[in-house]
Amino acid sequence: MAxxxxxxxxxxxMVTPFDDGSVDESALVDVLAHLQDGGIDAxxxxxxxxxxxxxxxxxxxxxxxxxxDHAEVPVIAGAGATSVDETVTxxxxxADAGADxxxxxxxxxxxxxxxxxxxRFFEAIIDxxxxxxxxxxxxxxxxxxxEPETVAAIVAHDNVVGIKDSSGDLEYFLSVLExxxxxxxxxxxxxxxxxxxxxxGADGGINALSNVIPEVLREAFDHADxxxxxxxxxxxxxxxxxxxxxxDFAPATKTALAERGVIPSDAVRPPLVAVxxxxxxxxxxxxxxxxxxxxx
Numbered sequence: 527m528a529x530x531x532x533x534x535x536x537x538x539x540m541v542t543p544f545d546d547g548s549v550d551e552s553a554l555v556d557v558l559a560h561l562q563d564g565g566i567d568a569x570x571x572x573x574x575x576x577x578x579x580x581x582x583x584x585x586x587x588x589x590x591x592x593x594x595d596h597a598e599v600p601v602i603a604g605a606g607a608t609s610v611d612e613t614v615t616x617x618x619x620x621a622d623a624g625a626d627x628x629x630x631x632x633x634x635x636x637x638x639x640x641x642x643x644x645x646r647f648f649e650a651i652i653d654x655x656x657x658x659x660x661x662x663x664x665x666x667x668x669x670x671x672x673e674p675e676t677v678a679a680i681v682a683h684d685n686v687v688g689i690k691d692s693s694g695d696l697e698y699f700l701s702v703l704e705x706x707x708x709x710x711x712x713x714x715x716x717x718x719x720x721x722x723x724x725x726x727g728a729d730g731g732i733n734a735l736s737n738v739i740p741e742v743l744r745e746a747f748d749h750a751d752x753x754x755x756x757x758x759x760x761x762x763x764x765x766x767x768x769x770x771x772x773x774d775f776a777p778a779t780k781t782a783l784a785e786r787g788v789i790p791s792d793a794v795r796p797p798l799v800a801v802x803x804x805x806x807x808x809x810x811x812x813x814x815x816x817x818x819x820x821x822x
Contacts, residue, residue, distance in 0.1 A: 529626050529658065532600045533688060533711050534729045535567030536743045538736040539575040539604075541780050542589055544793045549585055551592055553789045557737065558596050560788045564740025567730070569597055572604035572620075573629060574667060574692070575734045575776050580795040587619050594624035602660055606631035610650045617655050627658040627687060634668035641673040645680060648672075652683045661689040663698075664715070674701040681710045690715040690732045696722065703727055717743075717767045721759035724750035734775055735766060738782040738813065742820050762816035769812035773801050778809060785810045 538561050543553035561569060571593045572578040572586055581589065590603045603620035605628040607613040617628040630651060632644055639647075652659050661680075665671035671693060680686055688711025691699050696719060703712045703726065714723035717733045724731070724747065736743045742762050749755035770778035780792035781801040794800055801809065 529568075529600045529602075530687065530711065532568040533602075533660075533713060536565070536730060536736050536740070536747050537568040537570050537602065537713070537732040538566045538740065539570040539573040539715075539732055539734055540593070541737050541776065541783060541789070542572070542576045542578075542581065543780070543789045543791065544795065545791060547793075547795070549581075549589060550789075550791070551588075553791075554589065554592055555596050557783065557788055558593060561736070561740050562598055564736075565744035566599060566736060566740050568600040568602060569593060570602045570604065570629065570732055573662070574604075574664060575737065575779055576604060577776055577795060577798065578604045578606065580798075583616075583619065586616065587623050590620050590623035590625050600626040602627040602629055603657075604629050604662075606634070606662065608633045608635050610647060610654075613651050614654045617651070617657055617659075621656040625657060627660055628655065629660040629662045629690065631662045631664060632668045632670050632672050639670060641676045644670075644672060645676045648676070648680055649683070652680065652685050655685055658687045659685055660687055660711075660713075662692070662715075663689060664692040666693070671695075671698065674698065674705050677702050678705045681706050687711055688713055688729070692716050692732075694719060696726070699723060699728070700726060718764055720763060721746055721750050721755045724755070734779050735763060735770070735782075737779050738786060738788075739763075739766065739816055739820075742816060745820065758819060762819040766809075766812040766816045769809045772808070773805050774798050777801050778805070781806055782809050782813050785813055 603625040605616035692715030
């Protein structure tokens, strides 16, 4: 119940700070404190923004354990992989580290699978999962989306709590929303669509910019149905999102966090590339403007 209640709010897909190529545990704890001070309802380490594909298995465990040890909110750990066994192993690792749930993606190498193939993939994982499972639709990274009929076919499994949709496709999101029961949580993962999706009936958001401006997304969620929510989406969230999307989003998010003074370095691991000086200036300007909106 605590997990479901928390997901019906704002969840942060946390960055993984690095120092000289290694996970910076101290900075990770600082990020978590910043998020909790900003009113975040749950955290999601080791996702796309957390550079999960660049982490070793030991680092995955360490990041989740560190997050759990310092979190006062539920922890949903990223556990996506391209095989059933590897995904189940990652979920078990997250469970051993103390996570409350795990997020899984469609196989990201064997693209354009038939919906039936993906249904079998997810069901095989769900049947063995040692944690509640959150589906994660991000076709721009996996090369395929989790079709609405696939989602509808597996919602009956008690171990599935909902879906994070980062596709940026409101028509898709609405199809999933309309094709699943009320207890299945539909969470908007595309920051530029947070308030519109909440007005359509989304249960919550899992948004990368909540790393940087958690208080803004918290207020936008609380006021999604009134003019203040629209103002925050238009004048704070959207401009910062646009500034970050001119670069890879994980590096841009780290740059914004560094500009805000939360982390000491915006270093990323290959194949990602750090934001250049011009990008830092643009992101810094957008961040300053976004924070000014919250003071109005």
